[in-house]
Every structure is written in structure tokens, then in C-alpha cells.
Amino acid sequence: MGNLVNSTEGRYDASSITVLEGLEAVRVRPGMYIGSVTTRGLNHLVYEIVDNAVDEHLAGCCNEIRVTLEADGSATVEDNGRGVPVERHAKGVSAERIVYTTLHAGGKFDNSSYKTSGGLHGVGSSVVNALSSRMTVRIKRNGHLYQDTYERGNPTTDLVMGLLTPIGDAKGTGTWVNFLPDDTIFEKTRFKEDDIKSRLHETAYLNPELTIYYEDKRPGTEETQVFHEPEGIVGFVRALNKGHETVTDIISFQGVSEGIEVVCAFQYINEFREEVLGFCNNIYNAEGGTHLTGFKTVLTTVINNYARQLGSLKEKDANFTGADVRNGLTAVISIKHPDPRFEGQTKTKLDNQDASKIVSKVTGDEIVRFFDRNLETLKAVIGCAEKAAKIRKSEEKAKTNMLTKQKYSFDSNGKLANCISRDASKCEIFIVEGDSAGGSAKMARDREFQAILPIRGKILNVEKASIDKVLANAEIKTMINAFGCGFSEGYGNDFDIKKLRYDKIIIMADADVDGAHIATLLLTLFYRFMPDLIYEGHIYIAMPPLYKAIPSKGEGQYLYDDEALARYRKTHKGNFILQRYKGLGEMDPDQLWETTLDPARRLMKSVTIEDARMASEMTELLMGTDVPPRRDYIRAHAVDAVLDV
Numbered sequence: 207m208g209n210l211v212n213s214t215e216g217r218y219d220a221s222s223i224t225v226l227e228g229l230e231a232v233r234v235r236p237g238m239y240i241g242s243v244t245t246r247g248l249n250h251l252v253y254e255i256v257d258n259a260v261d262e263h264l265a266g267c268c269n270e271i272r273v274t275l276e277a278d279g280s281a282t283v284e285d286n287g288r289g290v291p292v293e294r295h296a297k298g299v300s301a302e303r304i305v306y307t308t309l310h311a312g313g314k315f316d317n318s319s320y321k322t323s324g325g326l327h328g329v330g331s332s333v334v335n336a337l338s339s340r341m342t343v344r345i346k347r348n349g350h351l352y353q354d355t356y357e358r359g360n361p362t363t364d365l366v367m368g369l370l371t372p373i374g375d376a377k378g379t380g381t382w383v384n385f386l387p388d389d390t391i392f393e394k395t396r397f398k399e400d401d402i403k404s405r406l407h408e409t410a411y412l413n414p415e416l417t418i419y420y421e422d423k424r425p426g427t428e429e430t431q432v433f434h435e436p437e438g439i440v441g442f443v444r445a446l447n448k449g450h451e452t453v454t455d456i457i458s459f460q461g462v463s464e465g466i467e468v469v470c471a472f473q474y475i476n477e478f479r480e481e482v483l484g485f486c487n488n489i490y491n492a493e494g495g496t497h498l499t500g501f502k503t504v505l506t507t508v509i510n511n512y513a514r515q516l517g518s519l520k521e522k523d524a525n526f527t528g529a530d531v532r533n534g535l536t537a538v539i540s541i542k543h544p545d546p547r548f549e550g551q552t553k554t555k556l557d558n559q560d561a562s563k564i565v566s567k568v569t570g571d572e573i574v575r576f577f578d579r580n581l582e583t584l585k586a587v588i589g590c591a592e593k594a595a596k597i598r599k600s601e602e603k604a605k606t607n608m609l610t611k612q613k614y615s616f617d618s619n620g621k622l623a624n625c626i627s628r629d630a631s632k633c634e635i636f637i638v639e640g641d642s643a644g645g646s647a648k649m650a651r652d653r654e655f656q657a658i659l660p661i662r663g664k665i666l667n668v669e670k671a672s673i674d675k676v677l678a679n680a681e682i683k684t685m686i687n688a689f690g691c692g693f694s695e696g697y698g699n700d701f702d703i704k705k706l707r708y709d710k711i712i713i714m715a716d717a718d719v720d721g722a723h724i725a726t727l728l729l730t731l732f733y734r735f736m737p738d739l740i741y742e743g744h745i746y747i748a749m750p751p752l753y754k755a756i757p758s759k760g761e762g763q764y765l766y767d768d769e770a771l772a773r774y775r776k777t778h779k780g781n782f783i784l785q786r787y788k789g790l791g792e793m794d795p796d797q798l799w800e801t802t803l804d805p806a807r808r809l810m811k812s813v814t815i816e817d818a819r820m821a822s823e824m825t826e827l828l829m830g831t832d833v834p835p836r837r838d839y840i841r842a843h844a845v846d847a848v849l850d851v
């Protein structure tokens with residue numbers, strides 16, 4: 207409990223002590239409430255506050271939200287809603303105090319309870335307050351401007367008879383919140399602008415009547431942007447498919463039933479992949495769920511029925527599989543549910559059975575209505591399914607041949623230096639860029655449990671290649687064989703994570719543009735064909751140091767980024783030699799062991815599904831046609847997006 211109750215700065219009366227004890231739980235186990243204390247968790251603080259403003263929008267009372275990343279490292283969120291109530295709450299004090307100091311029903315990441323967003327004002331305000339070294343709340347309401355202040359969740363403004371005293375007059379209404387994340391809780395306290403912007407943009411797509419003003423005032427990254435997407439998820443699908451060859455128009459519809467609202471937009475592109483995104487109450491469902499099942503099931507049935515009616519499928523033909531029907535599909539399905547439940551590893555899989563029922567009802571009615579009147583579009587969709595089915599059939603054969611041939615050729619092509627242990631829970635495999643680094647790594651490793659797989663040059667971009675090309679690629683084949691658990695793709699699932707031979711799969715690439723590119727391609731491969739490896743936390747990125755500082759007296763020190771170097775320069779007195787590593791290949795085996803392989807000393811980033819999704823999106827961008835902008839994009843973002851913690 208420590209710093210909260212014992213704080214001499216915080217002023218509170220006896221009744222608020224239980225309140226503080228509630229918030230202390232958040233400080234003791236922040237991960238339970240915001241997922242983690244990494245940059246992801248840090249960004250989450252902004253999302254929690256923004257979600258409250260979005261809820262005010264969903265209540266029909268707010269159409270503008272401003273998000274500012276301030277120069278001092280704090281964040282400000284402002285809305286033009288009704289303003290958090292300041293009137294006396296049942297507990298005897300200003301309702302605002304209760305909102306910002308009471309821990310509402312369980313955390314987002316603990317067991318079954320989940321914040322009920324969607325007009326109900328989430329539980330997040332007090333969590334953000336607890337994890338902020340300071341927070342200021344300003345409310346415009348009743349013609350007055352009110353202000354309340356907190357430090358680490360402790361109120362620092364005196365109430366008068368339980369209520370806030372206005373600090374001025376106000377026109378209009380709204381809520382303004384500024385907070386500085388607590389640097390004793392978070393590993394890093396710099397908000398990651400790219401993640402925040404894309405999340406805000408997503409929110410704008412999901413709420414077409416909302417305008418979000420974004421401003422970054424931090425030195426070096428200053429910018430302003432306005433996110434307003436009056437087309438809603440139609441615009442979202444358009445953006446997702448930008449730069450791809452489309453084969454249908456965007457089809458969109460909405461419907462309501464039993465208090466559940468469904469909006470959906472989809473379009474086919476000429477590529478062997480599908481992307482179906484689900485949202486419930488504006489929250490992205492990374493693990494999908496019942497809304498997606500409902501949509502997919504009915505789409506499969508409807509397209510198969512039409513295909514038989516039109517004679518594309520003959521009596522003797524088997525139906526198209528669901529994956530056939532989704533070949534080339536980009537879809538966004540967004541529902542509003544009064545009582546959403548979530549399950550799954552990261553509690554992002556919608557679990558309500560009624561959602562499946564209602565989404566399939568609305569989708570079934572609407573797409574039949576549409577396809578009855580748009581035969582050309584229907585034929586284009588069936589065309590996509592036919593292409594997929596044809597490839598599926600020829601590859602089902604090819605695949606069984608290939609896999610049976612290769613089953614016995616594990617490590618036969620000489621590149622994999624396997625480890626001795628067969629205890630998968632202890633084994634690690636390093637995928638190393640380049641033969642020279644691969645050679646050093648083979649010498650440096652602990653051969654008992656560390657395997658080395660060198661790969662040469664750029665690996666195939668699976669985003670663009672068909673499955674037979676992917677499987678024919680030597681590097682990819684070697685990886686699939688080495689991991690031992692097969693792979694899954696749209697047309698079948700041979701993936702079995704129980705057969706995985708290594709607990710950790712570690713991507714080891716140079717800390718430069720090319721290295722970041724290779725890491726990006728590998729992540730894309732795993733994301734497309736072995737996503738469970740990512741979901742279950744088996745993929746890592748090694749973080750080799752950039753420098754070694756060797757002082758004239760005392761121990762040398764490895765430095766992993768430019769910040770670390772700047773810190774070293776500041777704190778270190780006296781002369782030192784600075785060794786700069788241009789690549790892994792430049793380290794001798796001992797150095798490589800010390801810095802990158804030794805479990806006791808190395809630094810690694812654990813890859814999350816969002817990282818992989820970003821990598822996959824980036825791959826699409828990078829593999830586009832215009833070369834010069836690509837180059838710049840890699841410089842500006844690739845290393846950061848893939849390697850930054």
C-alpha cells in the first residue's frame with residue numbers, strides 16, 4: 207500500500223481511505239488493469255480516457271474529442287460532452303471524485319468481467335489516475351469551470367462540504383483530463399505516436415459522426431491530424447484495400463435485432479488472403495468471436511447456394527469451404543452489444559451466442575437482397591472462391607507429398623545446427639540473418655539447448671506469393687521442418703503447436719534497415735502461417751547492442767541504443783573507446799554469446815500479435831510499387847515498429 211496511504215501530500219478524509227486502498231490494487235498489479243507496463247500498457251492509458259469520451263459520444267452527447275501528447279510527456283484528452291457530474295453523489299461527495307478514485311467492477315484483464323463500453327462510461331478513469339504521478343480534471347458544467355487534481359490517485363484539492371469549488375465561469379460543457387504516467391510504474395514513459403494515431407483513426411471509422419483532433423507537441427515529433435470518417439466502416443474497408451486490385455465494390459449494410467446493432471462492410475480483392483476484422487462496442491476483437499462466426503457461416507452457405515443455382519458447382523462437386531469463399535475478402539463487422547462477454551487468451555474473443563445468431567440473420571437477409579440484384583458482383587465473388595478451391599485441391603496433393611518427403615529430412619540440408627536436448631520446453635532456435643553471423647552464432651551458442659538456423663538474404667514476401675511458392679521457398683521449408691509443427695493456411699490446418707520443438711524462436715537480425723526488413727518479413731510469415739506461435743508467446747526478437755563503451759579504467763559496457771549511449775556519455779567520467787557494431791557478423795563468438803545469446807544477459811523483445819499485424823501491414827506498404835517513398839518509410843519506421851519495446 208505504501209506511498210498512497212502514507213503520502214503526506216495527499217489530503218483525504220477517512221471515508222476515502224477505502225477508495226485509496228482500491229486504487230492501490232491497481233498500482234500493485236497494473237497488468238491486471240491495463241495488460242502490461244510496457245509501451246503498450248502506457249498507450250493504453252490514453253485509450254482508456256479516450257474510450258470514456260467515446261462513450262459520451264455514444265450517449266449522443268459529444269462529437270469532438272481532442273487528444274494532445276504534451277511536450278512535458280503528459281497526455282491531454284478533451285471532449286465536448288456533458289461534463290462528468292460534479293454534483294453530490296450518494297456517497298456524499300462530488301460524483302467526479304467517485305469516478306476518478308473508485309475502482310469499478312473488475313479490471314479489463316482479470317477473468318470474466320470486462321468493461322462495458324458503449325454509452326456506459328468505462329471503468330478506466332480511476333485506473334489511469336492510479337497509474338499517473340499527477341492528473342488534472344477540468345469540467346465545464348452548469349456555467350462553471352471546475353478543477354480537481356490528484357497525485358498517484360490521491361486527491362490534492364480540498365473539497366468544501368464534499369463538493370468542488372468552481373475556479374471560473376464556462377461556456378458550454380465538457381471534460382478535460384491531463385495526466386502524466388508514473389515513471390516508477392512504467393518501463394518507458396514515451397507514448398508511441400503511430401499506435402495512438404492508428405487507434406484514433408480506427409475509432410473515427412467506427413464512429414462516423416465523431417471528429418478526433420490529434421496533436422503531438424513533443425519536440426521532434428510535432429504534428430496535428432484530424433480523424434473524421436463520415437463514411438464509417440465503408441471508408442475503413444476502402445483504406446484496408448488501398449493499393450490492392452479490387453474485384454468487387456464495397457458492399458455494406460446494417461441492422462438491429464434484440465437490441466444488438468450490426469454494421470458490416472466488405473469487398474473482395476485479387477489476392478490469396480482474407481482479412482476479417484471484428485469489433486464489439488468499438489473494441490477490436492483480436493481473437494475474433496461469435497460475430498465473425500455468424501458472418502462467416504452465413505456467407506459460406508449463401509455463396510454455395512448461389513454457386514449451385516448458377517451451375518458453378520455441379521451436383522457431384524463438393525461445396526466451397528469457408529476459406530474458399532473468403533479468398534480475397536476484406537471485411538469489417540462492428541456490433542454494439544448491451545452486455546458483451548469475452549473469452550480467449552487475451553480476453554478479446556467475443557463469446558455471446560446471441561451475437562452469432564443476430565449477425566448471421568442480418569447478414570443473410572442483406573447479402574441475399576444485394577446479390578439478387580447484383581449478379582456481376584456475385585459472379586466475381588464466386589470467381590474468387592473457384593480460384594481458391596482449384597489451388598486448394600492441387601495443393602492438398604502437393605502438400606501431402608512435400609510433407610511426407612520432408613518428414614524424415616529434418617536438418618538434412620545441413621543448414622540447421624540443431625541442439626542436443628530434445629526437451630522442447632528448454633530449447634531455443636535462433637534464426638540468424640546471413641552466413642557469417644550464422645557461423646559465429648554456431649560457435650557462440652550453448653549447443654545443449656540452442657539451435658542455429660542461418661537464413662540467407664531476404665526471405666520471400668508471403669503477402670504476395672501463393673501458397674505453392676511459399677512452400678517451395680527453401681528458407682521457409684527449412685523453418686517449417688525445423689519447428690516441427692507444420693503450418694496452417696486458408697485451405698487447411700496442419701498446424702499442431704504440441705509438436706513445436708523449441709520453446710523460443712528468436713529472430714536475430716542486424717539492428718539496421720535491412721535487419722528490420724528481414725524481421726518484418728519473418729513476422730509476416732509467422733502471422734500468416736503459424737499465428738499460434740505468436741499468440742502463445744513463442745516468438746522473440748533478439749536485441750544485439752549497437753555499441754560497446756570501453757573506458758580506460760574499469761569494465762566495458764554494451765549499449766543497446768542511442769539513448770543508452772547518450773546516458774553513458776552523461777554519467778561516465780573520463781575517456782572511453784566506443785566500439786560501434788555495424789552488424790552481428792562483426793562480433794566475435796564470445797561477444798555474441800555475452801550480448802545476444804546468453805539467457806542471463808541478453809535482451810529480447812517478445813513479439814505480440816499486434817506487432818505481427820503491424821509487420822504484415824507494413825510489408826504490404828513496403829512491397830508496393832513506388833520505390834522511393836518505401837525507402838523513406840523503412841528508415842523512419844521499420845526499426846522502431848519492429849524492434850522498439
Ligand code: 28G
Pocket residue numbers: 255256258259262283284285287288289290291295301305327381382383
Ligand atoms: C476528456 C476525457 C475523457 C465523460 C461524462 C459524462 C457523464 C458521466 C462522463 O457520467 C456516470 C457517475 C455518477 C452519475 C452522465 C454527465 C450523465 C449526465 C454524464 C470523459 C453518472 C458518469 N451527465 N463524460 N461520465 N455517472 N468524458 N472524457 O471522461 O453519477 S466521462
